[in-house]
Amino acid sequence: MSTIRGAxxxxxxxxxxxxxxxxxxxxxxxxxxxxSLRAVARELGMVSSALYRYFPSRDDLLTALIxxxxxxxxxxxxxxxxxxxxxxxxxxxARWLAVACAVRDWALAHPHEYALIFGSPVPGYTAPQDTxxxxxxxxxxxxxxxxxxxxxxxLAVPPQSAELRTEGAxxxxxxxxxxxxxxxxxxxxxxxxxxGLISFELFGQFNxxxxxxxQLFRHAVHELGRSVGLPAGRPAGAGxxxx
Amino acid sequence: MSTIRGAxxxxxxxxxxxxxxxxxxxxxxxxxxxxSLRAVARELGMVSSALYRYFPSRDDLLTALIxxxxxxxxxxxxxxxxxxxxxxxxxxxARWLAVACAVRDWALAHPHEYALIFGSPVPGYTAPQDTxxxxxxxxxxxxxxxxxxxxxxxLAVPPQSAELRTEGAxxxxxxxxxxxxxxxxxxxxxxxxxxGLISFELFGQFNxxxxxxxQLFRHAVHELGRSVGLPAGRPAGAGxxxx
DNA sequence: GTCTATAACGAGATAGAC
DNA sequence: GTCTATCTCGTTATAGAC
Numbered sequence: 001m002s003t004i005r006g007a008x009x010x011x012x013x014x015x016x017x018x019x020x021x022x023x024x025x026x027x028x029x030x031x032x033x034x035x036s037l038r039a040v041a042r043e044l045g046m047v048s049s050a051l052y053r054y055f056p057s058r059d060d061l062l063t064a065l066i067x068x069x070x071x072x073x074x075x076x077x078x079x080x081x082x083x084x085x086x087x088x089x090x091x092x093x094a095r096w097l098a099v100a101c102a103v104r105d106w107a108l109a110h111p112h113e114y115a116l117i118f119g120s121p122v123p124g125y126t127a128p129q130d131t132x133x134x135x136x137x138x139x140x141x142x143x144x145x146x147x148x149x150x151x152x153x154x155l156a157v158p159p160q161s162a163e164l165r166t167e168g169a170x171x172x173x174x175x176x177x178x179x180x181x182x183x184x185x186x187x188x189x190x191x192x193x194x195x196g197l198i199s200f201e202l203f204g205q206f207n208x209x210x211x212x213x214x215q216l217f218r219h220a221v222h223e224l225g226r227s228v229g230l231p232a233g234r235p236a237g238a239g240x241x242x243x
Numbered sequence: 244m245s246t247i248r249g250a251x252x253x254x255x256x257x258x259x260x261x262x263x264x265x266x267x268x269x270x271x272x273x274x275x276x277x278x279s280l281r282a283v284a285r286e287l288g289m290v291s292s293a294l295y296r297y298f299p300s301r302d303d304l305l306t307a308l309i310x311x312x313x314x315x316x317x318x319x320x321x322x323x324x325x326x327x328x329x330x331x332x333x334x335x336x337a338r339w340l341a342v343a344c345a346v347r348d349w350a351l352a353h354p355h356e357y358a359l360i361f362g363s364p365v366p367g368y369t370a371p372q373d374t375x376x377x378x379x380x381x382x383x384x385x386x387x388x389x390x391x392x393x394x395x396x397x398l399a400v401p402p403q404s405a406e407l408r409t410e411g412a413x414x415x416x417x418x419x420x421x422x423x424x425x426x427x428x429x430x431x432x433x434x435x436x437x438x439g440l441i442s443f444e445l446f447g448q449f450n451x452x453x454x455x456x457x458q459l460f461r462h463a464v465h466e467l468g469r470s471v472g473l474p475a476g477r478p479a480g481a482g483x484x485x486x
Numbered sequence: 487g488t489c490t491a492t493a494a495c496g497a498g499a500t501a502g503a504c
Numbered sequence: 505g506t507c508t509a510t511c512t513c514g515t516t517a518t519a520g521a522c
Contacts, residue, residue, distance in 0.1 A: 120362030196439015
């Protein structure tokens with residue numbers, strides 16, 4: 001009996017994965033707004049009503065894709081923050097850069113999933129609570145890198161804005177109680193700005209403007225690291241000292 | 244004869260505007276991917292084929308909406324950069340902030356048009372050349388503010404990255420030949436990061452994370468101004484000296 | 487020349503009866 | 505699960521009003 005259940009569950013997992021794969025293919029071809037359970041079913045040789053055994057509605061399928069995407073980019077960021085297995089730990093500015101580059105690499109490799117989570121909202125769809133956790137993973141990684149730097153060497157705490165005293169304290173308490181509020185504020189801003197760089201590249205705003213996109217990205221991310229208080233990893237003009 | 248032509252042209256302009264208005268309404272309701280010529284025609288009491296007198300295809304209608312949106316946000320930025328008619332010119336950091344806030348205000352007032360131009364690309368649509376000019380207006384305004392500051396008081400030229408020497412020179416030559424390449428590089432990064440802040444707010448990434456969004460935005464934009472070399476307009480901790 | 491309306495095409499979605 | 509009748513869509517050809 002347990003083997004039967006095991007087989008059934010294995011089949012269920014496989015079919016669920018196949019549905020999501022096909023849905024991702026449609027995401028790329030037609031966009032999230034036109035994601036249709038019927039088309040997915042047709043492509044899979046199933047009948048549309050059968051899909052409802054796996055996803056109770058189109059929105060639930062969308063939610064699953066969104067969570068998968070957040071988890072994938074979050075995992076890429078976490079892996080980059082850990083560094084290579086046997087290798088010595090990178091200095092903190094280099095880890096910051098590695099995380100950002102990992103996010104960008106994932107985005108370039110999965111542009112439609114990136115657009116799903118960081119692009120325009122899907123009309124008529126509102127994300128449920130389940131997406132909140134996965135959505136915060138990249139941010140948590142960035143916080144972790146800065147926290148490590150703070151505990152190890154301290155930070156050049158960025159200037160505090162008087163207007164943001166209350167909100168800064170609230171955000172710090174929510175996100176990273178052990179960091180100075182000014183650092184928490186700078187981190188949230190850097191987080192949004194990091195994705196601004198990626199979105200502009202991915203969504204075509206850099207067309208006819210920026211050619212050396214990776215170099216610009218690395219440079220800007222390095223400066224973003226400084227904006228949250230990290231030390232300058234590769235001093236300007238030192239001729240590629242870092243790594 | 245000229246009055247007849249005048250009347251025709253007036254009617255043509257009015258109908259064209261009505262089509263775009265209705266299309267914008269559908270943009271808000273269903274998203275750009277589902278913009279339908281037939282639905283626009285139906286809502287206007289016209290027959291779908293009649294629309295082809297005004298827009299040769301659905302994509303051309305989309306292009307017109309995109310250009311209108313770029314022009315609207317560009318005009319808002321230009322107006323903010325000019326300042327109020329009789330008033331004395333603002334100091335450069337305040338102008339920088341005013342431009343950014345004008346862009347954000349426009350985005351908050353027109354979220355769907357913002358998503359059309361700065362959100363996910365519309366599947367199956369590629370923007371023609373005509374959009375390039377309007378798309379650059381906000382960037383031109385930012386360049387102009389920094390150029391004025393440079394010519395008046397000079398700038399704290401940001402650190403130059405060795406990797407970006409060639410690309411920085413190219414971008415400076417393309418965008419602002421009179422500015423130091425390091426400033427041009429910082430400007431392009433700041434431009435993307437500015438829209439990262441707005442997109443995160445508009446697309447819901449700040450939900451449950453940031454509450455005082457305008458304050459955070461103003462603070463981050465002020466720091467972005469410093470990243471391109473503008474002086475600190477309102478020194479941190481000085482208790483609202485600027486205005 | 488300028489416009490609108492009718493009709494049609496091929497493709498695809500959708501609802502409901504079976 | 506299947507089949508069918510009825511929708512939608514973008515687009516074109518054509519005819520006629522002004």
